[in-house]
Amino acid sequence: MEEGLFHLVDKVIIVVYFAAMIGVGVLLYNRMQSFDDFLLAGRKMTAPLLVCTLVSTYYGLGVLLAGSEISYESGVVNWFFDTAPAYVIILVTALVLTPKIRGRDFRSVPDIVHAHFGLPARVATALASFIYSLPAFSIMGLGGLFVLLFDIPFGWGLVLGSAVALIYTVLGGLMAVVLTDTVQFVLMAVTLAVAAAIGVSLVGGVEEMELVLPDHFLPTGGRPASLLFVYGMTSLSVFIEPAFYQRIMAATSRRAIVVAMIVGVSLWMSYDWVITMLGIAAHTAEIQGIVSAPSGPDQAVTHFVIRVLPVGLTGLFAAGLAAAAMSTLDSYLLISSTNLIYDILNPLRGGKMSDVSLLRWTRVTLVVSTAANIGICLLFGNVERLWIFITAILICTALVPVMAAFYWSNVKRRAGQAAALTGFGLVVGYYLLTGIAGVWDEAAYAYIWSGRIFAWDVTLNQDYGILFILPAVIVTFIAAQLLPGGERE
Amino acid sequence: MMLVYRIWTWTAIALLAFGSIAVFVVVFVTTFRQLRGGKNLDDTARLK
Numbered sequence: 456m457e458e459g460l461f462h463l464v465d466k467v468i469i470v471v472y473f474a475a476m477i478g479v480g481v482l483l484y485n486r487m488q489s490f491d492d493f494l495l496a497g498r499k500m501t502a503p504l505l506v507c508t509l510v511s512t513y514y515g516l517g518v519l520l521a522g523s524e525i526s527y528e529s530g531v532v533n534w535f536f537d538t539a540p541a542y543v544i545i546l547v548t549a550l551v552l553t554p555k556i557r558g559r560d561f562r563s564v565p566d567i568v569h570a571h572f573g574l575p576a577r578v579a580t581a582l583a584s585f586i587y588s589l590p591a592f593s594i595m596g597l598g599g600l601f602v603l604l605f606d607i608p609f610g611w612g613l614v615l616g617s618a619v620a621l622i623y624t625v626l627g628g629l630m631a632v633v634l635t636d637t638v639q640f641v642l643m644a645v646t647l648a649v650a651a652a653i654g655v656s657l658v659g660g661v662e663e664m665e666l667v668l669p670d671h672f673l674p675t676g677g678r679p680a681s682l683l684f685v686y687g688m689t690s691l692s693v694f695i696e697p698a699f700y701q702r703i704m705a706a707t708s709r710r711a712i713v714v715a716m717i718v719g720v721s722l723w724m725s726y727d728w729v730i731t732m733l734g735i736a737a738h739t740a741e742i743q744g745i746v747s748a749p750s751g752p753d754q755a756v757t758h759f760v761i762r763v764l765p766v767g768l769t770g771l772f773a774a775g776l777a778a779a780a781m782s783t784l785d786s787y788l789l790i791s792s793t794n795l796i797y798d799i800l801n802p803l804r805g806g807k808m809s810d811v812s813l814l815r816w817t818r819v820t821l822v823v824s825t826a827a828n829i830g831i832c833l834l835f836g837n838v839e840r841l842w843i844f845i846t847a848i849l850i851c852t853a854l855v856p857v858m859a860a861f862y863w864s865n866v867k868r869r870a871g872q873a874a875a876l877t878g879f880g881l882v883v884g885y886y887l888l889t890g891i892a893g894v895w896d897e898a899a900y901a902y903i904w905s906g907r908i909f910a911w912d913v914t915l916n917q918d919y920g921i922l923f924i925l926p927a928v929i930v931t932f933i934a935a936q937l938l939p940g941g942e943r944e
Numbered sequence: 945m946m947l948v949y950r951i952w953t954w955t956a957i958a959l960l961a962f963g964s965i966a967v968f969v970v971v972f973v974t975t976f977r978q979l980r981g982g983k984n985l986d987d988t989a990r991l992k
Contacts, residue, residue: 641967724956728952
């Protein structure tokens with residue numbers, strides 16, 4: 456994307472949007488009477504609100520950019536293998552796990568783990584959840600958008616973009632997050648739908664796209680089965696996704712959750728397919744000479760859409776992009792701050808923090824988390840590959856203890872602790888080993904470490920760690936459960 | 945297969961645009977009624 460893409464009208468639309476978001480936080484500030492009001496919106500979240508917040512939280516700028524990049528390069532495989540497995544898991548979670556998650560007065564995933572396996576397992580799960588919830592990609596996307604809009608340095612773009620989300624989240628907690636998510640949800644959905652209708656028509660429709668790029672319409676996209684399997688496995692994170700759990704806990708009823716999931720999945724399927732078609736349309740338009748080549752495949756859809764939309768709609772689309780980033784950023788900022796204060800600090804102090812103290816310190820930590828995220832963005836510059844790491848650490852640390860807590864009666868405390876600590880330790884160790892001692896392999900598009908472990912020559916691909924760490928965690932859990940002795944929960 | 949892709953593409957576009965507006969209208973009405981102290985749409989199922 457180049458400078459000068461936005462008209463003054465577009466910029467005014469975006470400034471009005473940001474002001475409205477901050478206004479929501481200001482309006483809700485006096486309604487935050489307790490920590491439950493702040494963290495779980497007083498547990499009064501209805502089905503329509505749940506739909507908006509679930510759909511918009513999951514569909515951040517990361518999904519939009521990554522999804523459009525994959526579909527630009529490989530086509531419909533993005534929909535069939537990167538997103539479709541998650542729909543199944545979301546529906547299973549809504550129908551099967553909801554009664555367990557809402558069974559007791561839990562406030563977070565570490566709460567569930569602590570109740571069954573004690574403090575060490577809680578701290579490991581809270582740290583995994585904290586790492587998973589770092590919204591670095593959203594902050595980077597927002598920073599980049601501010602650079603384009605207002606022609607300011609990237610660092611200031613990061614600060615200004617995240618400051619808007621931070622202000623209304625600090626003031627209004629989850630209710631502010633949910634209400635702003637609602638506006639953000641409709642903004643991003645409608646602008647993408649309009650952009651897709653114009654974009655697909657402009658290149659001659661789906662049939663023309665298939666004539667220009669026939670391989671892009673193969674469901675497997677020519678990818679190796681092992682890679683398809685790894686991407687499918689990252690969908691397991693939905694089983695223990697912190698934002699997902701928080702919203703299930705905050706809902707008014709189980710019926711509200713099931714309705715929200717069914718409506719949400721139909722919207723997610725549409726959203727993913729529309730992005731996939733936009734990615735292929737952008738590539739087609741480039742081959743047809745309708746638009747110039749983007750600076751990178753991740754920019755393909757935004758570059759294409761901003762070129763084809765008229766003034767005014769471009770501003771709404773940019774606001775939709777900001778909405779996609781902010782709806783994810785605010786939710787995960789809230790969760791990562793909760794992980795540090797409610798899930799780690801409060802239990803370490805013997806659970807003696809008062810409601811007022813929890814509320815105040817969570818608000819303070821929101822500022823600290825935002826600052827830490829801005830630091831990470833400035834330090835690393837590109838966090839796209841962070842996705843598999845943060846998903847792996849959450850799945851390997853929390854999945855086995857949480858499922859055991861729900862479905863294994865008479866489980867031993869040490870089994871859950873061993874599983875959580877082993878998962879956390881192995882993922883961190885594996886990524887350090889492959890990241891620091893490994894070398895970048897362009898063909899594999901991953902860090903590869905080759906060396907000897909005991910008597911064996913071993914080659915490790917950084918992205919494939921989850922394939923054997925998760926089974927190792929399950930074996931550790933079963934061994935700790937079967938060995939004699941140990942306290943049962 | 946291309947016919948399925950074409951139908952699904954336009955269905956997805958329509959669902960995304962009109963579905964999101966419909967949900968937004970319901971949220972707006974619900975929140976407005978809540979703020980006026982009126983009955984919430986999900987009051988019957990409320991736990992607290």
